[in-house]
Amino acid sequence: MKKDDLIVLKIEDMGINGEGIGKLDGFPFFVKDAVTGDVVEAKVMKMKKGYGYARLLNIVEPSAMRREPKCAYARQCGGCQLQALAYAAQLDYKARKIQNNLIRIGGFEGMSKPEIIGMDEPWRYRNKAQFPFGTDRSGNTVTGFYAARSHTIIPSTECWLGAEENRLVLEKVLAHMKKYRVSAYDEKSGQGLVRHVLIRKGFSTGEIMVCLILNGRRMKALEELAKSLCRIPGMTSITVNVNMENTNVIMGKEILPVWGQEYITDMIGDIRYRISPLSFYQVNPVQTEKLYETALEYADLKGTETVWDLYCGIGTISLFLAKRAGQVYGVEIVPEAIEDARENTRINGIRNAEFFVGKAEEVLPQKYEEEGIRADVIVVDPPRKGCDPAALQTMVRMQPERIVYVSCDSATLARDLKYLCQEGYEVRKVKGCDMFPWTVHVETVCLLSRKAQ
Secondary structure, eight states, X not given: OOTTOEEEXXXXXXXXXXXXXXXXXXXXXXXXXXXXXXXXXXXXXXXXXXXXXXXXXXXXXXXXXXXXXXXXXXXXXXXXSOTXXXXXXXXXXXXXXXXXXXXXXXXXXXXXXXXEEOOSSOSSOBSEEEEEEEEOTTSOEEEEXXXXXXXOEEEOSOOTTBOTHHHHHHHHHHHHHHHHTOOBOOTTTOOOSEEEEEEEEOTTTOOEEEEEEESSSOOTTHHHHHHHHTTSTTEEEEEEEEOOSSSXXXXXXXXXXXXXXXXXXXXXXXXXXXXOTTOOOOSOHHHHHHHHHHHHHHHTOOSOOEEEEESOTTTHHHHHHHTTSSEEEEEESOHHHHHHHHHHHHHTTOOSEXXXXXXXXXXXXXXXXTTOOOOSEEXXXXXXXXXXXXXXXXXXXXXOSEEEEEESOHHHHHHHHHHHHHXXXXXXXEEEEXXXXXXXXXXXXXXXXXXXX
């Protein structure tokens, strides 16, 4: 086979990025937008030594699991990878992804496919969205989402994953920019003002936040835009985030108030959280409650335990744990998040949670080795790259009875579990939670117990 050849494939499986996988004479091809069970006509785009990539041209015979995407831009947009796959089949795909990573990377032979918590209504679940601004070929200001593997904006003010209010906010910002000739940021030249608009919504409170990320500190007639945005029910916070760096990082460090509060509030269960523009907060509050309830169940707290919550963010899991623990210590590298965590303990009347700013791999050894603070239970919810080796090593030295590992990447989870199980722990329970329907991403909660000596 060579580039540009046309081939017909029966799709037998799906890869980690959601591509269909089919074989021609035993040679595998990855085909984006194809799903298991499809028979497709595809064009060969690239050949590697042991596999190839092909572009979907026609669906010769659709799979029983194929569904018509709800979004007109599903194939172009980089946000969703699985809109053509029935939701029940997505859950199975994600459960198998967790299972395969634990077996292949972690070496947990015989690991069964885990239970996965799905959603009753898997649309409009995101409480946060960041929309880039730019110009099209005609010079018109546009916003939307980046096309897959690019920074080309697909113009759209609607996303079926986000809150309905997002469209109203974007339309008002676009109209204001057109009226006052406010420029959009251009990544190549570094010129232009409006880079992104961040929108957050508290699903339980109805409070809405708009944060304008600007390549500068001022915007023409900003007060008038604020007045327009305030007509949207629930508007609570309007701020400017200053980012004048030549970077792909969306948010800068400086927040300037424009109108209302500099934060919104939301609730998960009976815990109230304050969320600022720079706060990390899970984007799917419905599933977050189920995820944290699972973590709390696995922690099996009786009321006297000392618990460490590593990579704690604004204290979301910490405050859940504090309801049933003797003492909770949280660690997070982002100072603003720790400020929010401390405020969250205050507004919820919680007195048995304490938070530290710093890297988990530095704070944990210091508190354990220099101050003798131990742990009965450790909960970790690290970024996609997983836990730092130094943090894992200190966790092992502290010898907690249980470790609850919450992961957004089952590959790095499997790697870290392999280390922990080589150092005296065993995996007792694994459960998936679908925090991100229509995408390939899935959260996993794992319980490890210390082996009897």
